[in-house]
Structure formats: structure tokens, C-alpha cells
Amino acid sequence: MNTLLEVSGVSISFDGFKAINNLTFAIGAAEMRAIIGPNGAGKTTFMDIVTGKTKPDEGRVIWGEKGQSLLGLSEARIAREGIGRKFQKPTVFEDQSVQDNLLMALKNKRGPFSVLFYRPSAADLERVEELATTIGLNEQLARKSGELSHGQKQWLEIGMLLAQEPRLLLVDEPAAGMTPQEREHTTAILVEAAKTRAVVVVEHDMEFVRRLDCRVTVLHEGSVLAEGSLDHVTKNPDVIDVYLGR
Amino acid sequence: MQNTIFARNPSVLIFLSLLGLFTLLVTLGAEASGTGIISTSFVKTLGKTLCLCLAALAMDLVWGYCGILSLGHFAFFGLGGYMIGMWLMYERTRDIVAGALADAPIPPTTQEITDAIGTQIFGVVGSNEFPLIWSFADSLILQLAMVVLVPGALALVFGWLAFRSRVTGVYLSILTQAMTLALALYLFQNDSGLRGNNGLSGLQNIPGLDAVPQSVLSVWFFWASALALALGYLLAVFITQGKFGSVIRGIRDDEARVRFLGYPVEVYKLVIFAVTACIAGIAGALYYPQAGIINPAEVAPIASIYLAVWVAIGGRGRLYGAVIGAAFVSLVSSWFTGGQAPDVPLGFYTLKWVDWWLVLLGLSFVLVTLFAPKGLGGLVDLWSNRKSPNRHGADLGPSAGALREQEASE
Numbered sequence A: 001m002n003t004l005l006e007v008s009g010v011s012i013s014f015d016g017f018k019a020i021n022n023l024t025f026a027i028g029a030a031e032m033r034a035i036i037g038p039n040g041a042g043k044t045t046f047m048d049i050v051t052g053k054t055k056p057d058e059g060r061v062i063w064g065e066k067g068q069s070l071l072g073l074s075e076a077r078i079a080r081e082g083i084g085r086k087f088q089k090p091t092v093f094e095d096q097s098v099q100d101n102l103l104m105a106l107k108n109k110r111g112p113f114s115v116l117f118y119r120p121s122a123a124d125l126e127r128v129e130e131l132a133t134t135i136g137l138n139e140q141l142a143r144k145s146g147e148l149s150h151g152q153k154q155w156l157e158i159g160m161l162l163a164q165e166p167r168l169l170l171v172d173e174p175a176a177g178m179t180p181q182e183r184e185h186t187t188a189i190l191v192e193a194a195k196t197r198a199v200v201v202v203e204h205d206m207e208f209v210r211r212l213d214c215r216v217t218v219l220h221e222g223s224v225l226a227e228g229s230l231d232h233v234t235k236n237p238d239v240i241d242v243y244l245g246r
Numbered sequence B: 001m002q003n004t005i006f007a008r009n010p011s012v013l014i015f016l017s018l019l020g021l022f023t024l025l026v027t028l029g030a031e032a033s034g035t036g037i038i039s040t041s042f043v044k045t046l047g048k049t050l051c052l053c054l055a056a057l058a059m060d061l062v063w064g065y066c067g068i069l070s071l072g073h074f075a076f077f078g079l080g081g082y083m084i085g086m087w088l089m090y091e092r093t094r095d096i097v098a099g100a101l102a103d104a105p106i107p108p109t110t111q112e113i114t115d116a117i118g119t120q121i122f123g124v125v126g127s128n129e130f131p132l133i134w135s136f137a138d139s140l141i142l143q144l145a146m147v148v149l150v151p152g153a154l155a156l157v158f159g160w161l162a163f164r165s166r167v168t169g170v171y172l173s174i175l176t177q178a179m180t181l182a183l184a185l186y187l188f189q190n191d192s193g194l195r196g197n198n199g200l201s202g203l204q205n206i207p208g209l210d211a212v213p214q215s216v217l218s219v220w221f222f223w224a225s226a227l228a229l230a231l232g233y234l235l236a237v238f239i240t241q242g243k244f245g246s247v248i249r250g251i252r253d254d255e256a257r258v259r260f261l262g263y264p265v266e267v268y269k270l271v272i273f274a275v276t277a278c279i280a281g282i283a284g285a286l287y288y289p290q291a292g293i294i295n296p297a298e299v300a301p302i303a304s305i306y307l308a309v310w311v312a313i314g315g316r317g318r319l320y321g322a323v324i325g326a327a328f329v330s331l332v333s334s335w336f337t338g339g340q341a342p343d344v345p346l347g348f349y350t351l352k353w354v355d356w357w358l359v360l361l362g363l364s365f366v367l368v369t370l371f372a373p374k375g376l377g378g379l380v381d382l383w384s385n386r387k388s389p390n391r392h393g394a395d396l397g398p399s400a401g402a403l404r405e406q407e408a409s410e
């Protein structure tokens, strides 16, 4: 397996509390991975570290074929390297239309001057249509995204993520607040995406994780407790103890 | 391209037509046209008001669209005024000195003329030497370039330091206030090279145009101010529409999210901060020749706060709102402080507006912020049926400058 992202020996503490403790994690270039773990296990903090929002106290974060270190790069730079992120709470630009949200995310030059003179090409608009269809929002393109339902905002954010064409998607609780049908659709989108890129999904809902049908990493108190297929980890006594048994 | 701008924003066409109509009416009513309905000094007031509108437009770009509550943009306005003031004062003094020395029995040398100008200009601060910053004062072109370059450069340096360290919200506002205060204190010093608290004066006399009466000059400056406002408005529309506008409004509402999309947020903030500083500089360069004098009190921190108040009262996040706010508040303000407003005798106390106007302004600001966050621009919504979304009191994003529920439209 050729590794796309390799996190090794990473630790960080907030006011003496070790949120991430000697965490090691790796994912291949076209792989789906689910991360589960109880509240406060450090799942979101892990994503913060990979995306450059939080600097770890120690450890290494290595990216891509060239083995580039992501530590010390800005969030924007890391995003341009090809890491896209969906937040736990849906964050879209609520004052702007669905189309504007998607256009902003679409993979294009990010510098101020190219953006100032940017006019959406026919291909770009087509791509936006296509993405909107994928996420079931093609009827809503002109609506302000603030008016969308919670589930629709989640999808819009997933759509923006896909528009960025990242090599690694970090998706934090994508199914929160969705109806069962919506969840199924979300699973399909993510599974499709994982065919060509790496996808890391944080999720509490076991049914959702089961449908993703992928390797599972269990986090607890900031480090990896178990890793393997869902059936494998759910049989692990430690995991039952801290997470499933409660 | 022009067509798409107007098609997407019909308000632009309406704004430009109204501005054109206003310009026409003022021109026809001015003393220069022989009608004399509008006095020359009032034409100047109106011209100055247009410059203030342009500065407010810059403020709206930086605050209303990009969410940076800069309380220092009047410093850039003042700097623009100082830059053009240096040329005006130098050339004017040179004309006078050359005229006086021409009658002398021995023709003066260039050095003698320069020295005489120096004594004339810097006598009030006990000096006769030209400071280094006056090196280009004899060149209109260079001083005009500095109208844009000096505020732009200051904004770049300041912005780079502040944005790079991710200073945002209230802390950034305080820093910008500190910047204006520092500039004002520097200018107040006699050895600042800009005549200390005397400032630069006689700016209404344009060198080489002695034969043109002020009544005509005032109309010319009014036209120039109207043109600058129109061009500034078009530039602002160009900046705020399209993807660039999307990105800066994104920065206003949720700058962290914009970062995770891969946009270099700090660079965008820096661009907007510097461009608006240049616009403010141009506005100042047109304002002070109409005012006739500029002194350090003009760039006092409070002036920049007024700018924010105008934009808030007009309604931030919409370009015409800023213009309406600046025009309305500054005109009403000059009416009250100019002693034209009648005093209100309360029996036990006589309310003098000159003293109480600021209290009234402060009160209106608080009331607008609390009860009519869309400001005067919101009146347009009543007519165009633009409604605010019902978000149960939630702002449109987590960032400090994010649009509030009532400021947004559905």
C-alpha cells in the first residue's frame, strides 16, 4: 500500500490535558477509513492537526509521495496540497447562494488576482450542476445556503469538499441530523469518492460505519485503541469496555 | 462586461443616474452658472460631502464586505490630503515669492528662491529648511502618485504586521485606532516637517489658476469629486461581485472556513485593506483643496470612528448604504454644528445644538445598531421587498465581523 498520509507519534495537550497522546495513523491513496471513539476521544483534534489548525507538541505528519511534512504549513496551503475537510457542525457560507458556495470551492487558482478576474467557464458551471445533482441540490442552486435544512447543509459541505478535488477527505460526522434515506445517500457519495481518493470518516453511528464497509480505527483518550474490520474491533474487549459497552 | 455589471445590479445604474442628476442640478444652481441659488461655499460643502461618501465606500468595502472593522481609514484620507497639500502649498508659495523677488534690483538665484519659499512655509514652526519629505513637492505628478502610494504603503505595512499575526475583531480595531493616534501625534510635532498643528493652508488656491474665481473652481472640484465617487462605486461593484466578492464576504462571516478552502485569507485582507486605503487617500486629496486647510486634528482617532458610524447608520454591506449614510450624517452634522439649527429653550436650560449634536448622533447610532441594523439603506428594502431571514437570532457566521440576522437578506 502506498501511503498518502502518515501521522506518527503525535501528541498535544491543552492546559496539561493530553487530547492526543502518541497517536500513529496512516492511510493509503485510495482508501476509506472510519474513525470511531467516545466523545472527547480526540477525533476532531486529530483533524485539526492534519489540516494545520492546531500545531502538535510533538510528532510528525508526513504527506504524499515526496514525504513532505505538513507541520508548519498554513491551513490554506495544506488545503491547496489536497486535503479537504468537512466540519462537525455544517459550515457553509450562509449569506451566499448554493452556486456561489460551490464555485468558491471549485478547484481553481486561489490567488486574489486570478479570483478578481475570474468568470465561471461553461465547464465550471457544468461541474457545479453535476455536483449539485450528486448532492441532491440541483433545484436549490440559486437559494441562499442559510435557508437550507440541516441535512442539506451537510450535503452542500460534502459537495464543496468534492469540488475542491482533494486527495484526502476528512469528514467529521457527516450523517448527523440526517434522515435514514439521507444517510444512505451520504454513504453512497462517500463510497464513490473513496474509489479514487482517501477518505477519513468520523462517525458515532455504528450502522453508518457498517455500511461504509471499511477498516475502522478506534480512538480513545487520544491514541489508537484498536484497528481492523468493524467486526474485528467490536469483538475487542478493550473497545467493548470503553465505547460499545456503555 | 459593463452590461453584465448593470444587469446583475440594477442599483448601480440607479445610483449613477441619481449622482449624475445631482451633479447637474448643483452645476445649474451654482453661482458660476449665473443663477446663484447655491452659494459657492455650499457647493464646496457638497463637493466635500461627495469625498466623504467615497471614503465611506472604502470603509464599507473593508468593514461591510470583508468584516475588518478598521478604525483608521481616516488616517489614509488625511494622508491623501497632506500629499496633495504639499504640492499646492509649495507651488503657491513659489508663485508669490517669485513675484515678490522679481522686483528686486538683482535677479534672485534659484537657491534664494528656494530659501525664501522655505522661510515662508516653515517660518511658523521656526525653521526655513525643507525637510526630506518635501523633496518632490515641486512635482504635481509625483505628489499625485504619493496620494495613492503613501496611504497604500502604510496600509500594506500595517496590514501585513496585523493580519500575519491573526489579529482580528476588537483587537484589530484598537490597533487601527493606535495607528491613527500615532500618526496624529507625529503630525502635531513642529519638527514633523508638515508644519505641526498649523497644518497646510491656502489649499483652495490652485497654482496657475489665479484667474479662475472660486465660484468656478468650486464647481470643477465638485465635478471631480462626483467623478471620483462614480468611478469608486464602479470599482467597488467590480470588486464585490463575482468570486472575489464571494471570498471576502466568506472571510467576513467565517474566515477559518475560507482558509480550509485553500484561500490565503491574510493576502485577501491585505489587498482589501490597501486598496481601500488608496481610495480613502484619493478622497482626501479631493476633499482638502475644497476645505482649504488640513491640520493634524483632521486625522484624530475620532474621525475614523465617525466613518464607521456613517457606514453603520447608512447600512453596511451594501454600497449605496455607505454613501447615503455619509451624505446624510455629514450634511446634518454640518447643519447642526454650523449654528444653523435653532436652539431649543427648555426654560431651565437652553439646548445648544453645537454642544448637543454629538449626543444626538451617538444616540442615533445606538438606536440604529439596536433597532434598525440595516440602517438608512434598509428603507430601500421596504420598497424592493427585500426581507431578512428568520434565523432565530443567529449571525451568518462565527467571525467577529459576520453579518447579523437583520442585516442579511433572504
Ligand SMILES: Nc1ncnc2c1ncn2[C@@H]1O[C@H](COP(=O)(O)OP(=O)(O)OP(=O)(O)O)[C@@H](O)[C@H]1O
Pocket: A014, A019, A037, A038, A039, A040, A041, A042, A043, A044, A045, A046, A088
Ligand atoms: N482548543 C482546545 N482547547 C482546550 N481543550 C481542547 C481544545 N480542543 C479540544 N480540546 C479537548 O480535547 C479533547 C478532545 O476533543 P475532540 O473535539 O477532539 O473530541 P472528539 O473525539 O471530536 O469528540 P466528539 O465526539 O464529541 O466530537 C476534549 O476533551 C476537548 O475538550
Ligand SMILES: [Mg+2]
Pocket: A043, A044, A045, A088, A172
Ligand atoms: Mg468531534
